[in-house]
Amino acid sequence: MIAIESVSRHVADLDAAASFYEALGFARGEARPWGAGGADQALWNTGDREWRGLTMSLPSGVSERQFPLRLREYRGGPRHVWNTLDAWSVGSGHMGLCVEDPYQTWNALANAGELRAQTRGGGPIPMPDEFRAEGERHVERPFATFRDPDGLVIEIQPPRRAHPATPNWVELGDERAGVSHLNLNVPNMAGAQKFFEAIGVEFPEGPFESFAHPWLGNVMGTPPEDGEWTIVYARLPEADGDGAMFSLELIEYHALDVERGYANALLSDANVTMITLRTPSLDDVMADAVAAGGTVYTPGGAVALDGASRAVVLRAPGPTRSSSSASSQASLRQPAGGDSPHRSSRSPSGASRRCAGPCGAPFGVAIRDTVACCDEASSCCIGNMLIGSCWGEGGAQWCSLMARLRRAITRSTWCVRTWQASSILSCPTRIRCSRRCEQRRPSSMTPEHGAWFVTRHEDVLKIYRDLETFSNADIYPTRVPIPCVIAEKVGADYRFPTDKHLNTMDEPEHTRVRKIMTKVFSARRVREREPEVRALANQLVDGFVNGGTVDLLGRYTSPIPTGVVAMLLGTTQEVGRKFRGWVENIFTLTGQLDLPEEEAIKHWNGLIECESWARDLIADHRKRPRDDFTSFMIEAESDDGSPSLSDDEILQQVLSVLLAGSDTSSVAIAETVYRLLAVPERWLAVVDNPALIPAAIEEGMRLASPVRGLHRFVTRDVELGGVLVPAGSDVYFMHSSANRDASVFADPDAFDLERSEMREHLSLGTGARFCLGAPLARLEARVAIETLVERLPDLRLAPDQGELEYEINMIVPILRALEVEWTPSSPA
Structure with a gap:
């Protein structure tokens, strides 16, 4: 029989994580100083990276035992911090806690400076009557969610009474204060059920019902347009819990991006969560898990931890990192510049072509944080921002235009302003900053001003997330005046038909x-x-x-x-x-x-x-x-x-x-x-x-x-x-540059099928x-x-x-x- 033993969290800063969980009521336990080696390294496939750890605990919400939370911090080697992923991304999830007074817990975290609210509305939100059991409708049941320092969502609610079986729920007993359930977001409920049932998790009978309700979206902080959800409560025994049954909650969000998530996470990454299960028949569970679409992550299979136990890391079904051999990895990964099968004959094979303008910058070099090669008088490389790299022999054409532009460069924000129209007309690429109707501009702005060009991944994310500061309204009127022959057809009051989509x-x-x-x-x-x-x-x-x-x-x-x-x-x-x-x-x-x-x-x-x-x-x-x-x-x-x-x-x-x-x-x-x-x-x-x-x-x-x-x-x-960007400005933020930001993407110009940070691209927007x-x-x-x-x-x-x-x-x-x-x- 399989049973849940603990949860492991990999964190970016162990001290910060421990302070948060302590404020939440977890008790500190055994600590492990920095070190490397041991069977755990082979089990978790983390190489020779050093790590330190701390075990913390909170009473279980379903038994008399203390439920362990094991925190680890790694250093050295590749590691990514996933705390910017949405809480509803596939592979993410939350830990559910029962607390006697959610308002008190919320305020205690706020007073300790540890509250990172996920719930919309500034505090816990009572459950609507239609969600409550009939005997609980006279009792207020406030729910709330917030994040730990690494992005894991914590859900708090009062203890529940026993819950009868429904198509989506297994029968559950009374809860008490403590860790009540674990949640995982899945891309496909049927596939998840097949996997978890294969390893011994008990599911409700179904058929599973889907529903949509704004209350749940407000509690979880999902987008307001979250659409339908399918929520299934399964269960499995708690290890050393004297037969108590622990809840595993699975959610499929039908209307959201089901492919964005942790598929390429390393186990040493921050914000990776693992559920530790205990079983007396490891080989059988491994075989059943693989047959149900799971993946054995640990190289070579099970690892001997001590004289009496073995362990293995399994991944549930879904996209995973390739297990290709070293030779096939080399065939899938090429250095930057290796994509074109037809190199220019103007330079020796393998030699870098360079911009024909004053800077002489090598083609293929993306402009990101700063540009050191160009001085105030010759800003030819500003053209790179629109493409992500210089445009081959067109570099001279860029220079002929951009040498006329004045620029202000600080890190990633460029201000392009005060050029003559003839400069644009003479440029075959016809790239120009957008204009806004005069009535939309403050009086201090003049017609010759252009736009702030924003190129770094971090700053583009800021624009996406701050919807009040960065307005999306009326930003794409036509840039091409209506010719007289067209105006005669449509009339003087014609409105461009895509200005309000x-x-x-x-x-x-x-x-x-x-x-x-x-x-x-x-x-x-x-x-x-x-x-x-x-x-x-x-x-x-x-x-x-x-x-x-x-x-x-x-x-x-x-x-x-x-x-x-x-x-x-x-x-x-x-x-x-x-x-x-x-x-x-x-x-x-x-x-x-x-x-x-x-x-x-x-x-x-x-x-x-x-x-x-x-x-x-x-x-x-x-x-x-x-x-x-x-x-x-x-x-x-x-x-x-x-x-x-x-x-x-x-x-x-x-x-x-x-x-x-x-x-x-x-x-x-x-x-x-x-x-x-x-x-x-x-x-x-x-x-x-x-x-x-x-x-x-x-x-x-x-x-x-x-x-x-x-x-x-x-x-x-x-x-x-x-850079201070004043109110009334236009900003033009560039996916093409943010998607090649070297602070986010290693070897950013390479086409790498095993890139761990692949899903950080912004080609599809975010939030x-x-x-x-x-x-x-x-x-x-x-x-x-x-x-x-x-x-x-x-x-x-x-x-x-x-x-x-x-x-x-x-x-x-x-x-x-x-x-x-x-x-x-x-x-x-």
């Missing part, structure tokens, strides 16, 4: 609209679309498989996301084939400047055609409702029965799905395939082991940054990277602004690459396919082509 809203409108859209993009509904996506991918391959060569962008990586968007919106694939052109029209008008009039007219006409189609689509869905996104937006109702969204809001959200779901996903798929094919050993490794595909997608998204950067309007003075369609984008990319691996295993880059070429745009990169070839199985 989800990505250009502040609270409370953002939460109101996103909550509605979340239900369509829940992870469960996305998973249900996988057969449709796979059928589409195979249909596209059928169209060119016998040809031996193809532009993969035009015939495959672009039609997959546009085809999926067509399904979502409820239109035909024939119309879907127009999406890429319409999206390019809109992004050109919002992300570029100074277009020749003929080009501007073309893009404006494309926009008007797109808007007209969207209005007709909505009108048709009003007459003939269907089971799709468009009808869902139309039929959404407020509490009083009135429509939740106005006609203009429905139009905006239809266009936002079209914009967000087309070009960005296409670029992510194409970049990932390109980087795999650029080093043939990588592609062969993925063909041999398709389980590497999710990691390849994350690295592809990190390096490609399908959304290069975004703007925010600063509502109050704020410091970014040591309340995390990409709503992230589960769908990852599904499309995974299915697209899996289909290529299966159907075209000998795929390779065409001989004339050099580095990928983009049109530069401040918001999205517009990719032109990806030429590939293979040996057809039959003549064309």
Whole structure:
């Protein structure tokens, strides 16, 4: 029989962690000084790193024993601190404590300076009556959550009475003050049940029910649009607990990003939590766990701890670090600059090309903290920020423009201001800071001011998290004036049709609209679309498989996301084939400047055609409702029965799905395939082991940054990277640079399928602004690459396919082509 023995926490600072848990009521126990070696090193696969430890304890909430909490701190060797991951990320979780008075515990932590609140609202929140057992409805049951110094969430609540069995709950006995349960967030409840039942955990009978309630989201501090949850209470005996049963709570968040989490954590990382189980039949448990999809983490299997016991570390099902041999690791990891199979003939093989401008900086060097090579008079390398590295022979063109700019550089925040329009017009890249309508600017701002460019990962995170200071409203009006011939068509009061979509809203409108859209993009509904996506991918391959060569962008990586968007919106694939052109029209008008009039007219006409189609689509869905996104937006109702969204809001959200779901996903798929094919050993490794595909997608998204950067309007003075940014400023924060920040990503320009910090990339945003369609984008990319691996295993880059070429745009990169070839199985 398996039983729970203790919980281990790996922390960044043992003293800080111990102070927190002491304030929470845990007692100090045995301490271990710094040291290395011993069987534990082999068990936890931590090499020769030194560690120190402390055992603390709190009474168990279900038995008479003291429940151990073992804290460890490592030093030396690689280690990552995961305390910035959301509490609802897969693999994270919480420890549940029963306390007699949650308000008193909350205030005691606050008085000790140890309160890191997770619950919204400033204190414990009473449970609604509908959640309480019938006999408890006269008793207030306040719940609250907060974090320890390393990010683990602690949940507090009063002791519960015995709980009868339900479809989602096993029968549980009375609780007392102490450790009551442990929680784990899982990507798939069925897979988690299979694993934990295999090792002896008892589950309720089911079928499991899902529900949504704002109270739970407020207690846990999840985004307001959290959608449906499935919560299951399982149980297992407590070791030395005289038969007492301990609760294991599993949660699947259907509407949130199910792929972001701790899949690549090392056991020496801070904020890694492990549950220690005790069993008399270790070999049987190991075999059952592996058969149920688990992974044995400890190299070589079980480790002898002493003369009478052995131990092993198991991982539950989910993405894990590759267990490749050293030789195959070398084939999967290439140094920066190793991706291009066609090096320039202008320099000797292996020699670094350098910028032709005054700085002479080597190409491929990303601009991050500071720029030491450029002086005040020649700021050529400021162009790197938009791309993440110099642009080859285009460096001289960057210099011709940027030498005219004055700059202020402190760490990662750049202010670009006071240039002449002729400088921009003469620059073939047409990169320019965004402008805001004059009425939005304080009177102290002048038309020649530009934007603050924010490049470091830490500072970009700050912008994402501070929604009050960094406003998202009205930030993407068109940058290209309406030509006279277009103005005659649409009228002088024409309003750009994407200026009020989800990505250009502040609270409370953002939460109101996103909550509605979340239900369509829940992870469960996305998973249900996988057969449709796979059928589409195979249909596209059928169209060119016998040809031996193809532009993969035009015939495959672009039609997959546009085809999926067509399904979502409820239109035909024939119309879907127009999406890429319409999206390019809109992004050109919002992300570029100074277009020749003929080009501007073309893009404006494309926009008007797109808007007209969207209005007709909505009108048709009003007459003939269907089971799709468009009808869902139309039929959404407020509490009083009135429509939740106005006609203009429905139009905006239809266009936002079209914009967000087309070009960005296409670029992510194409970049990932390109980087795999650029080093043939990588592609062969993925063909041999398709389980590497999710990691390849994350690295592809990190390096490609399908959304290069975004703007925010600063509502109050704020410091970014040591620079005071005044209220009324624009900031342009750059995923392309943050995703290559060397303080976060080791060897940041390398494509590394075993990168432990892979999930730290910001290509999909984070927090309340995390990409709503992230589960769908990852599904499309995974299915697209899996289909290529299966159907075209000998795929390779065409001989004339050099580095990928983009049109530069401040918001999205517009990719032109990806030429590939293979040996057809039959003549064309």
